Amino acid sequence: xxxxxxxxxxxxxxxxxxxxxxxxxxxxxxxxxxxxxxxxxxxxxxxxxxxxxxxxxxxxxxxxxxxxxxxxxxxxxxxxxxxxxxxxxxxxxxxxxxxxxxxxxxx
Amino acid sequence: xxxxxxxxxxxxxxxxxxxxxxxxxxxxxxxxxxxxxxxxxxxxxxxxxxxxxxxxxxxxxxxxxxxxxxxxxxxxxxxxxxxxxxxxxxxxxxxxxxxxxxxxxxxxxxxxxxxxxx
Numbered sequence: 001x002x003x004x005x006x007x008x009x010x011x012x013x014x015x016x017x018x019x020x021x022x023x024x025x026x027x028x029x030x031x032x033x034x035x036x037x038x039x040x041x042x043x044x045x046x047x048x049x050x051x052x053x054x055x056x057x058x059x060x061x062x063x064x065x066x067x068x069x070x071x072x073x074x075x076x077x078x079x080x081x082x083x084x085x086x087x088x089x090x091x092x093x094x095x096x097x098x099x100x101x102x103x104x105x106x107x
Numbered sequence: 108x109x110x111x112x113x114x115x116x117x118x119x120x121x122x123x124x125x126x127x128x129x130x131x132x133x134x135x136x137x138x139x140x141x142x143x144x145x146x147x148x149x150x151x152x153x154x155x156x157x158x159x160x161x162x163x164x165x166x167x168x169x170x171x172x173x174x175x176x177x178x179x180x181x182x183x184x185x186x187x188x189x190x191x192x193x194x195x196x197x198x199x200x201x202x203x204x205x206x207x208x209x210x211x212x213x214x215x216x217x218x219x220x221x222x223x224x225x
Contacts, residue, residue, distance in 0.1 A: 001168075034211035036152075043201055043215035044144075044152065055213055087152055091210035094165050096154040 002026050002090050006099035012107040015078050021102045023071040023088035032092035035064055035073045038101075039084045047086075048073065078104075109133035109214050111202045116219030123192050123223075129185040129202030129216055137180045140205055142212060143187045145198035155200070156187065160208060170196075192223045 003026040013019045023033070031051040036044040046055040048064035051071060061076040075082055083106050088099040115127040127143070143155040156166045156176040164176050175188040185202055199220050203212035 032210075036212075038152075043218055044212070045215075046211060046213045049209070049211045049213075089152070089154075089211065095167050096157070096210055098152045098154070101151050 001095055002029060002093055002097050004088055004090055004097050004099035006088055006102045008102060010103045010105060012105050013078055014107045015080060017078055019075040019078055019104055021073040021086055023099050025069045025090055028068045029090040029092035031067045032090060033071050034089045036087045037084045111214060111216035113202050113216040113219040116221045118222045119192055120225050121193060121223055124190045125192065125221060127187040127200055127219060131183050136178050136183050136185055140208055140210060141178065141185045142203045143176060144201045144203050147198045194223050197221060197223045
């Protein structure tokens with residue numbers, strides 16, 4: 001099973017600033033990496049797939065990069081609605097696995 | 108408009124069985140990879156099972172041999188039959204799809220809560 005490790009567990013950032021979230025895979029997942037945002041009481045929302053392709057309707061301030069084992073989600077200028085939990089997910093190998101999540105909180 | 112509506116959750120005793128349903132609209136279930144993903148209270152996401160358009164199925168080790176994913180093409184509905192339920196199966200269960208033949212999830216249902224407790 002591929003283990004996905006996200007860092008940091010919690011990230012405190014001020015509105016308008018940049019946030020950088022990391023995700024590391026225990027073995028290569030090529031570019032088969034997705035990012036999700038989840039707010040309390042809601043289903044996850046797909047942000048990025050293919051490591052760097054924004055899903056439909058996702059604002060341009062969200063960007064993804066990386067391949068192999070190291071991936072990054074960057075939010076260029078945080079808006080109030082961006083404070084949430086973010087998960088990475090690899091879909092290169094079964095079982096599909098998620099990272100443990102990064103909580104993005106207001107500083 | 109794509110919609111996924113789960114039902115069938117509830118309180119069940121350990122060792123019991125439950126069947127979850129996911130009624131889909133706006134697309135054809137049999138033309139997509141359809142999945143169940145769960146989230147234990149206060150915890151992260153776990154991909155439980157997937158059924159491919161061709162009918163192949165895959166399961167997380169934690170549910171293999173106890174859960175069965177299936178679909179009814181005539182009803183455009185996805186199912187998850189859960190047997191031998193354990194306390195650690197307590198979670199919100201989400202139905203999800205790509206769209207298409209992909210294993211990430213762009214569309215999610217609202218989730219249904221399964222609580223396994225005596």
